[in-house]
Amino acid sequence: MKEPASPTSLSPTFKDNDKGTKTNMETDYVIVFRYANTTKAEAGKKFALLVERLARVGLATEVRNGDNHSLLIFVKVASEDHVNAEVYRSRVKDWIHGVRSAAPSKETKKAIEEEPLHEAERYRIIYRMITNSEEEGGAGITAKEGEWKNVESIFALHDHAYNKEWIQRWTKKYLLDTEDLDEIRNRLGEKIAFYFAFTQSYFTFLVFPAAFGATAWLLLGKFSPIYAIVSTLWCIVFVEYWKHQEVDLGVRWGVRGVSNIQTKRRHFEHEHEGTDPVTGEKMQIFPATKRLQRQLLQVPFAIAAATVLGSLIATCFGIEIFISEIYGGPLKSVLVFLPTIILTTVMPVLNGILTTFAERLTKFENYETDDAFEYAMTQKIFVLNFITSYLPVFLTAFVYVPFGAVVVPFLDVFSLTARPFAQNEKQLQAPKSGSFVINPDRLRKQIIYFTVTAQIVNLGMEVIVPYLKRQGFTKYKEMQSERAAKSGRQTTSTTESDNPDEAAFLTRVRREAELDVYNVTSDLREMVVQFGYLALFSTVWPLTAVSFLANNWLELRADAVKICIEMQRPIPERADTIGPWLDSLSFLSWLGSITTAALVYLFSNDGLGPDGTPKNIRGWALLLTIFFAEHFYLLIRWAVQIGISKIDSPGRQKERRDRYLVRQRYFSESLSESQKLPQVGKFGEKITRESLEEEARASSLRSSRVEDRFWARQRNWHETAQVGAGLIDRAPATEEVKKMQ
């Protein structure tokens, strides 16, 4: 047909494409099979194998043409039995790992009727059917890996009608409630729901420091110790409360403990095989000591990263100060932007290189499970982020302001570089120590930049840039098609074979296939870094929380939009925590207790003595402030942890009730057994025969063992009571009893 694709059908927003988004054709997943780098014969063989494998686990397939040497395989569940088996297997596994307190009913169908699947669970299960290895009962399709290099991606189709309604609903709401979170969990899975729950919880908590910060800003003046204490307390309560809430949500969503179910990393390379001492099965072993040796490489890596990024930041910082506060030559208005330009161009490149290096390092550490890998990777990412996000502020706060008068004259070196621009020597003269006046507002300006400007830029980057990028890409494609049509050259005529029924749908699917995969970790990282500014530096500018409050209201909604429009529908994953970021939060809150104390000590009255020069900082006083602040922090945190651990919650109650019920049933069954016990009857025999048998007993006393004789003297409790009463009677009365009588 070779007519140019209609522009509307390629445009990326909802409205123009309603016809393509009305139905998902009951598709569960779409698999993109790309054969650009394979011979046709081989591709055909692989493709046949692929669909056969899918059929074997009960999945029906349809194939359509994709873009640029790719096929789209539409997958839907043909056999519910296979799904049910997988669901059941997953539930039993949950029970084994203690995620469920009750064992699932042994009859598969009944078990599923009792607890129907929600949407995310269904998608998760079907994804597992596609990707699980054949031994585990799946089709063993692993995108981009090994045998399945041709499989480019496996993704689910968006439910556009729902997405539209969802986002419209959110934009009209101030706060998300638990039902909204439940809804996310039901549609996108627990991992993403935990991100939204965390951000929502953080947002709600921010209301307090925003209000208090605004008050402090108006009333308490600069670097108020009161604000510092309240802010540190808030950090403690927030982090501890989130830990508490995480447990609750985990129980609510029935995923408490899923992090114990560890999936083996595909790339794990074992050194030798051994026998699992627990299960007796063969297991692959990589010695922990060897891994430890490899992990130790993290230390030079961290040092190298800190040095590289640190010297870049320090250099730019130095140039900036030199230009803005020392340099007086020509082009100053232009040169002022030099450090920003260097930072924004070089930093992402460096960061990218270091991240790639971190990933290689983590791979080299050869973790056994996906979780361990992700944990190690997240830690490294956190270190990189820590350096890039906070080091500039640290330099200003703890180097420039206190030691500015000492350090700045050394910036002389830059005057060598600046010499060509200088018109006279005077412009380059470094100010003499003492005459140089530090700009005390620099720190505040920097904080405002990081907490307002950077946040806005970031939000823009997340939403607007991808939109523009996609628009550009679409335009480029259109142009290509047009040019191809004009030149009459044979093109990849993707759409020519499309049935008119499906054309719009297929166009839409092809578009979704090109979208990025949503990565919840980077969104979480953003929130944690933001929390870091609040914990570490908010005392510099108490309005920090106000800015974050506004930003996060938008952020939550922007993320929802991003998931719905910019990204492929995420494949639901389970989680019972925000994972390693929790450690990062604790660490930042701890470090915050130190930096806040130091900042308050250094900068009260902007760090200036009465004469306008940096006041005389006494090392011992600074350290004593830090010492007390940190131990005060640890003490309070301990108290808050104890306090919060005592808070009960519906989730915890539910968990206890479940366990209680399961075991109560067993207990009552067994108690009814033990109630059939002999009662006291036989000990209650009357002692009328006593006198008759006395003699017989007396003789037995002589004949038997001493122990038997000992125990035969009183035949039952009545006799014991009688003998005892006799002994009591014969005893002389004590002084006290005499008095009583």
Added chain:
Amino acid sequence: MKEPASPTSLSPTFKDNDKGTKTNMETDYVIVFRYANTTKAEAGKKFALLVERLARVGLATEVRNGDNHSLLIFVKVASEDHVNAEVYRSRVKDWIHGVRSAAPSKETKKAIEEEPLHEAERYRIIYRMITNSEEEGGAGITAKEGEWKNVESIFALHDHAYNKEWIQRWTKKYLLDTEDLDEIRNRLGEKIAFYFAFTQSYFTFLVFPAAFGATAWLLLGKFSPIYAIVSTLWCIVFVEYWKHQEVDLGVRWGVRGVSNIQTKRRHFEHEHEGTDPVTGEKMQIFPATKRLQRQLLQVPFAIAAATVLGSLIATCFGIEIFISEIYGGPLKSVLVFLPTIILTTVMPVLNGILTTFAERLTKFENYETDDAFEYAMTQKIFVLNFITSYLPVFLTAFVYVPFGAVVVPFLDVFSLTARPFAQNEKQLQAPKSGSFVINPDRLRKQIIYFTVTAQIVNLGMEVIVPYLKRQGFTKYKEMQSERAAKSGRQTTSTTESDNPDEAAFLTRVRREAELDVYNVTSDLREMVVQFGYLALFSTVWPLTAVSFLANNWLELRADAVKICIEMQRPIPERADTIGPWLDSLSFLSWLGSITTAALVYLFSNDGLGPDGTPKNIRGWALLLTIFFAEHFYLLIRWAVQIGISKIDSPGRQKERRDRYLVRQRYFSESLSESQKLPQVGKFGEKITRESLEEEARASSLRSSRVEDRFWARQRNWHETAQVGAGLIDRAPATEEVKKMQ
């Protein structure tokens, strides 16, 4: 008979009493019923009720006369069924609380045959039969409380033959192995076994600091930073390793998690009643906020205790320095002992008063469970012990030596008191600041006192003093009897009714009834306090660990002797940890990182500058040292925790294996269900009918829903494969593939 009791039968060692110790007459427990403060009629009634209650739970009784208006009730199990029921109940409870991974077999007898009772468990169960409330299926006998004020004590009889053999075996051994600990556990229960396991583990660990300390003492000189670092590392490893070992022992002894089984405190007073949200049962509630208010009283209590004990210690310390280093008047040689005399007389009294007060406070805090009560009490005891044990050293190290020259002249006040003894004014002249020379060896002498002298004295107090006390008591009794015999006055003729068969046995039982009850907490406290000296101050005198090593070898054996001879046979209790003392260990080890760093900084070269006066201490340097040491400590502890958490152990493996087996069984049962699933067959139909049905399908495509038409285009995976192959074939070859071809 009124003849004086033969001296041999009252003497407390084994040898003289072999006839009384040969048999326990199969007695399980002895109950002492004292009626000195009750009218005879009432006593008789209570006594009858007591034996009836015991009979009702299947316990046989014999009564004999005791000392001084008391009866001895011998109790043994008459009905094994009742014991079995109690055992079973206990095991099901364990299972409910997760102590056991597998539910006990529902048939009681079978369950007990499968896992026979060991001795300690049997004693524990019988004790529970006696003391548990009637609703719980026990006899409800609570010594010294409520209804049972007359019941003075409930105790088991020593197995003297075994004890003798046990102690002889131990004295010939250098180290106790796990079998020895198992034996303690089997005879005395887990709680005491945990004490021995801890002390043994501590003893083994001490070998390293003893060896290293001796080397450091010889080679490294005074206050070596190397010794300080190694010692801090050792503390971390020891505490963390013990935590790890505790888990292992708990699993080995099948008590992991018993601390979750909380017994309700009898003295708990509820404020109102409510419904348990989990079980739906009625529960008694005391508001946590109210308890928190009461707990806050701990703060003034701690401050008051610190002030009272602290000022006593500080005063004695001041007097001591005044007398030994300033005072030159007469009687100096006598007066030198004055502070020691004050301390040894006043301190125990004060300590006693404060402990009583602490107990009242803890009672006032009104805890719901015994565990919570004990925890709170232990914390308070730790605070008191901390002050009395370490404050003197803190004063010397951090007040006297660094600030001696400033503080000592103020000791002038004492010269007023000393004036009457002075012969001339010169003797009383306080040295002028600067001319006063601090005695730098004082700190070392003090540490040696606490780590050697005090330990030996303590050991003596534990073993020898009670022996002498008992000997004296026996003598006193003999004298009383003799005097009574001489005067012909009526005495409590305890032994007159004794059957000659049993006389020796009864005498021995009467003696055991008078023994103290063994309290494992005080022994544990002693070890923790000892560990504190090592963690906090061993850098002052690196031989500390050598002294402790020797002391603890004896201590372990002395404690065994004490349990066998000085004390009643302890009633076995379960535990899975050394409890709150673990927190104390962690705290001491943490604090040690600070004090050690401070000591090393202050006292290198004995804290003296080249001129012999205290060197110029720079506050910031001291604080920086502490700051780095503490954070180094926290970092290393974190690393050690991670490292140790990765160590597997037989106990952990056993636990995992148990859980695995229980669930594996279930899993395999359910898997066999799911393997009956339909296989691929129906998807594998050959597509021969394809052409025939093509037209029919084409028509159905027109008639049905768009979704049906979409999925009807390819009928099975063969068709999908064919269509896919066709699409691949028709696609233009890519550059790369062209090259390949």
